[in-house]
Amino acid sequence: MSDVQTVSSQDLGDKLDLNPAQIRKDLAYFGEFGRKGVGYNVSYLIEKIRQILKLDRTIYVALVGTGNLGRALANYNTYLKENLKIVAAFDADPAKAGTVINNLTVQPMNELAATVKARNISIGIITVPAAEAQKVADQFVAAGIRGILNFAPTVLKTPHGVRTHHADFTAELLSLAYYMEQDIEAEGSGMNR
Amino acid sequence: MSDVQTVSSQDLGDKLDLNPAQIRKDLAYFGEFGRKGVGYNVSYLIEKIRQILKLDRTIYVALVGTGNLGRALANYNTYLKENLKIVAAFDADPAKAGTVINNLTVQPMNELAATVKARNISIGIITVPAAEAQKVADQFVAAGIRGILNFAPTVLKTPHGVRTHHADFTAELLSLAYYMEQDIEAEGSGMNR
Numbered sequence: 001m002s003d004v005q006t007v008s009s010q011d012l013g014d015k016l017d018l019n020p021a022q023i024r025k026d027l028a029y030f031g032e033f034g035r036k037g038v039g040y041n042v043s044y045l046i047e048k049i050r051q052i053l054k055l056d057r058t059i060y061v062a063l064v065g066t067g068n069l070g071r072a073l074a075n076y077n078t079y080l081k082e083n084l085k086i087v088a089a090f091d092a093d094p095a096k097a098g099t100v101i102n103n104l105t106v107q108p109m110n111e112l113a114a115t116v117k118a119r120n121i122s123i124g125i126i127t128v129p130a131a132e133a134q135k136v137a138d139q140f141v142a143a144g145i146r147g148i149l150n151f152a153p154t155v156l157k158t159p160h161g162v163r164t165h166h167a168d169f170t171a172e173l174l175s176l177a178y179y180m181e182q183d184i185e186a187e188g189s190g191m192n193r
Numbered sequence: 194m195s196d197v198q199t200v201s202s203q204d205l206g207d208k209l210d211l212n213p214a215q216i217r218k219d220l221a222y223f224g225e226f227g228r229k230g231v232g233y234n235v236s237y238l239i240e241k242i243r244q245i246l247k248l249d250r251t252i253y254v255a256l257v258g259t260g261n262l263g264r265a266l267a268n269y270n271t272y273l274k275e276n277l278k279i280v281a282a283f284d285a286d287p288a289k290a291g292t293v294i295n296n297l298t299v300q301p302m303n304e305l306a307a308t309v310k311a312r313n314i315s316i317g318i319i320t321v322p323a324a325e326a327q328k329v330a331d332q333f334v335a336a337g338i339r340g341i342l343n344f345a346p347t348v349l350k351t352p353h354g355v356r357t358h359h360a361d362f363t364a365e366l367l368s369l370a371y372y373m374e375q376d377i378e379a380e381g382s383g384m385n386r
Contacts, residue, residue: 054374072260080363084363149365169269173316181247183356
């Protein structure tokens, strides 16, 4: 936390590389948070944005699969805010149980259900090979998880009531490639933006 | 490649967990690709989708940063199709130069500019710590890259003409948490979907 009390849409725009007018417009959609010529009170703005994003309570996350990607995400935990935290990591490889990644002690899979309940975990992250992903999803669902973030390159079947998002690296690259081509076409036609 | 010649919107819907009517509607937006009662010719559909997504030529990708995330992405290369390929990996740590990850030999940073030109690389992926990311982006830009996919938790400044996307793990988790809360509210109000 820094000591800044108020922030202008111009400051926010500079930091986020966004149009200040768009920031004012977007925030105004949810109510009058700022004061003209003064800006936004930082702590009030944070509280309001948390409410808008439904983040005004803490969400606990579990991770299954501590290969390269799982380790990267566990290390990324440091950047997550206090209301969103990876609190447990699991791996099917017995040799990995007991190892520590960024303060998380890797647990064996047979502890998943009890840990999800005991630690009130509502989101499960899957970073296992594609062939293992559905089995892990089933275990998360049986444990009572409400959301799954799947990094395995496969489509998961989950029941109604379990929100499942696919973090798709290929889609990220394809999307970038698509907009690059659009930029190049726009430049070619003099429609540079 | 499998031997399937045609595919119905129903088959596609089952595989992708999407509504077949929506698939028909989305594809019809770009023209008449399918035949009623027969379905879509698979190779023609693939060709058309490539054109729509502007992927009818090969795009070469370079990666900087071979920590856990960089290694995970390099391994993921196997899942990328032939028209989107990571062909070079770099690391600032001299000790990593010469090591091999999934057929990619890690190169030192001073080879980046020449390799980007020689291999016709148009996308750069950044998986270095936040403090190093801008420097890497600057090197990519100087080498003539057209798109950057940034996994470092920091906002990059890049010039006009270089499309920059941020692969944001926190945003993925926040988005999932948001929709989970919406689902729970909808269930509470009997508006289950």
